[in-house]
Amino acid sequence: MELNRRKFLKIGTAAGGAAACSLSSPALARDEREPDPNWYGMLNDSTRCIGCKACQVACKKENKLPAESTIGDEKAFGQAIYDSPRELSEKTFTLIKMHQDEQTKETTFVKQQCMHCVDPACQSACIVGALKKQPDGSVKYDAGMCMGCRYCMVACPFSIPQFEWHKAIPSIKKCTLCSETRLSKGQPTACSSACPAGAITFGKREDLIKLARKRIEAEPERYLDHIYGEKEVGGTGVFYLTKPNVAFAGLGLQDFEYKAVSGLTESIQHRIFQYFIPPIAVYSILGGIMAYNQRRKKAAGKLGGDDEY
Amino acid sequence: MSIKAAPLQQKFITPNFWVLIFFMVSGAGFAYFRFFEGFGSVTNMSKAYPFGLWIAFDVACGVALAAGGFTTAAIVEIFGREKYHALVRPAILTAFIGYFLVGLAVFFDLGKYYNIWHALIYWNGTSVLFEVAWCVMLYLTVLGIENIPNVVEQFSGRVNLPGPLSGFNRLGNWILSKADWFTKKTMAFFVIAGVVLSFGHQSSLGTMMLIAPYKLHDLWYTPMSPLLFLTSAVSVGPSMVIFEGTLAAKFFGRKPETELLGSFAKYIPLFLGTYLLLRFLDLAYRGVLAQAFDGSVAGYSFLLEIALFVIPYFALKSKNVRQSGTKLFLCALSVICAVVLNRFNVFLIGMDMGSNWNYFPSVGEFAVTFAFLALGVMMYKIAVNYLPILEEEH
Numbered sequence A: 001m002e003l004n005r006r007k008f009l010k011i012g013t014a015a016g017g018a019a020a021c022s023l024s025s026p027a028l029a030r031d032e033r034e035p036d037p038n039w040y041g042m043l044n045d046s047t048r049c050i051g052c053k054a055c056q057v058a059c060k061k062e063n064k065l066p067a068e069s070t071i072g073d074e075k076a077f078g079q080a081i082y083d084s085p086r087e088l089s090e091k092t093f094t095l096i097k098m099h100q101d102e103q104t105k106e107t108t109f110v111k112q113q114c115m116h117c118v119d120p121a122c123q124s125a126c127i128v129g130a131l132k133k134q135p136d137g138s139v140k141y142d143a144g145m146c147m148g149c150r151y152c153m154v155a156c157p158f159s160i161p162q163f164e165w166h167k168a169i170p171s172i173k174k175c176t177l178c179s180e181t182r183l184s185k186g187q188p189t190a191c192s193s194a195c196p197a198g199a200i201t202f203g204k205r206e207d208l209i210k211l212a213r214k215r216i217e218a219e220p221e222r223y224l225d226h227i228y229g230e231k232e233v234g235g236t237g238v239f240y241l242t243k244p245n246v247a248f249a250g251l252g253l254q255d256f257e258y259k260a261v262s263g264l265t266e267s268i269q270h271r272i273f274q275y276f277i278p279p280i281a282v283y284s285i286l287g288g289i290m291a292y293n294q295r296r297k298k299a300a301g302k303l304g305g306d307d308e309y
Numbered sequence B: 001m002s003i004k005a006a007p008l009q010q011k012f013i014t015p016n017f018w019v020l021i022f023f024m025v026s027g028a029g030f031a032y033f034r035f036f037e038g039f040g041s042v043t044n045m046s047k048a049y050p051f052g053l054w055i056a057f058d059v060a061c062g063v064a065l066a067a068g069g070f071t072t073a074a075i076v077e078i079f080g081r082e083k084y085h086a087l088v089r090p091a092i093l094t095a096f097i098g099y100f101l102v103g104l105a106v107f108f109d110l111g112k113y114y115n116i117w118h119a120l121i122y123w124n125g126t127s128v129l130f131e132v133a134w135c136v137m138l139y140l141t142v143l144g145i146e147n148i149p150n151v152v153e154q155f156s157g158r159v160n161l162p163g164p165l166s167g168f169n170r171l172g173n174w175i176l177s178k179a180d181w182f183t184k185k186t187m188a189f190f191v192i193a194g195v196v197l198s199f200g201h202q203s204s205l206g207t208m209m210l211i212a213p214y215k216l217h218d219l220w221y222t223p224m225s226p227l228l229f230l231t232s233a234v235s236v237g238p239s240m241v242i243f244e245g246t247l248a249a250k251f252f253g254r255k256p257e258t259e260l261l262g263s264f265a266k267y268i269p270l271f272l273g274t275y276l277l278l279r280f281l282d283l284a285y286r287g288v289l290a291q292a293f294d295g296s297v298a299g300y301s302f303l304l305e306i307a308l309f310v311i312p313y314f315a316l317k318s319k320n321v322r323q324s325g326t327k328l329f330l331c332a333l334s335v336i337c338a339v340v341l342n343r344f345n346v347f348l349i350g351m352d353m354g355s356n357w358n359y360f361p362s363v364g365e366f367a368v369t370f371a372f373l374a375l376g377v378m379m380y381k382i383a384v385n386y387l388p389i390l391e392e393e394h
């Protein structure tokens, strides 16, 4: 039963993929994309994070990212100089920030990074397909293909992709899940290896969800009974756990619906271009009207056409 | 009944010419920094506003405002309203210039502009932008073809290249006669293709921001957006024809064609009425209208946009307004402003990309945008001066 369903889905995705590749073949209205249980990802347990930023350091080291000046913001922070970046940027792919739950006022350290979505909005949006979900679960960016249009930045519900605003030839920058630098060598992500508090667990999607569920079951007083990312925006590759008195919104993780954000745009596009019927139909109707009007003009003794343009 | 269009052949270097040059040069100055020092050195775009003035105005508004081409072509060529024949050539010309500028603006806005051709070879069918890019590219080609007859008519059999190039005169004439033959045979095909392609990308621009359901304000986030973008583009088409026609008459010292334009303006309430009906049905159905009155910037911007749409809709129903050159012009201007504001609302003002972030275009961004506009006006000036675009005064 289970096998049958999976097989069916595989055929479905294969057909969908083929359709997406070629405009001339029919574009199917897309089903929800099913996650592959073998994709790698991470579980960020916010109840364990101690805010030491070791992961941030490891990430900078792994990706050879330069230090970032954070001078400024005097108005917002009361002092002009501060030691840690406050936002993700082209030089900072992951960030530990303290968040506060609006209602309970409870504070938590939270790691921010690319979620390596199951059905990534950035991939759907990219005009040339420079962002792609990889078999290892990471969402990879190809700087050589990219045109720099920044539509991915608009599309990503987590506003993760960053642009090199200060380079003559800018690229998009974001967390790679260490796909090429470490995963390909059988190593876990740099941030998860660096975490001294065991707040970041690297592993396969399936195992991570099991682990998260076990943690919640074992200590129900410690956790809110929800795994963020299992279903949000159609599923992500990075999951979060939170304290019972902190909503995920209190971690800066929005309360997203359980479906991919690209569902609407893709189905509109597909409906318009399905089998090219709508454009052809419009073309034929307009052609018919034009022919009719020209015949009518001829019948009236006026020759239309020769000096039209 | 048909009066021949003819080149204006006026004195070309006027004070206005220098004004245009000034804008183009200052834009080019800022463009240097954009290309060699990065966006950060000229623009105010940021992680929260990855799309700035260049996308919202030059591209989104540019495409909408160039809709005069396909709407006029459809009305005259397809629906056979011969009466407005005189409006077709200038409309097709401005559409061509408009799309050319859109292409140029995209080139400026792309981080890796030299990869612009990747849209041709790497296809991502799920991307709305992919479809927009293809339609715009194809439509620009179609517009180019639609403008060929103007060149042919002026130079066919009369190619007279200066000095040593005169050896190519025969070749030039031959090419023109072939082009003439080709366009005469295929024009109907291209006219319709232009309309279909316009339908495609005008509506897809409305689909674009729907990929961000959690960022775009409810007042504009609707599955109807593509249809609304299309119908608003159709409404602004005739308005642009009136706007440009009036200005061209003024600046080239010609008699304004108020009668013709006023009659053409009849289409605006028709199109605009359809648009507003769809718009209000959609707002009512989704029950979001109350958000317009919540005192937010987006709310006020929405109200202003609607006012700019509604006022000319009612005004243009009156014959009185349509027959007065100034009132007609103001109504057309109002529709144009409404569409511009609508595009800004969808691409910038209605986009909430996180608190603490604001965006207002920088001097450099404005300068580049003005340079594009100046270039467009210059191209128009050159074209009407040397090609048979405008009909002789009657």
Ligand code: SF4
Binding pocket: A113, A114, A115, A116, A117, A120, A121, A122, A123, A139, A155, A156, A157, A158, A159, A160, A161, A174
């Ligand atoms: S979080 Fe954003 S950048 Fe990362 S995969 Fe999802 S959509 Fe793409």
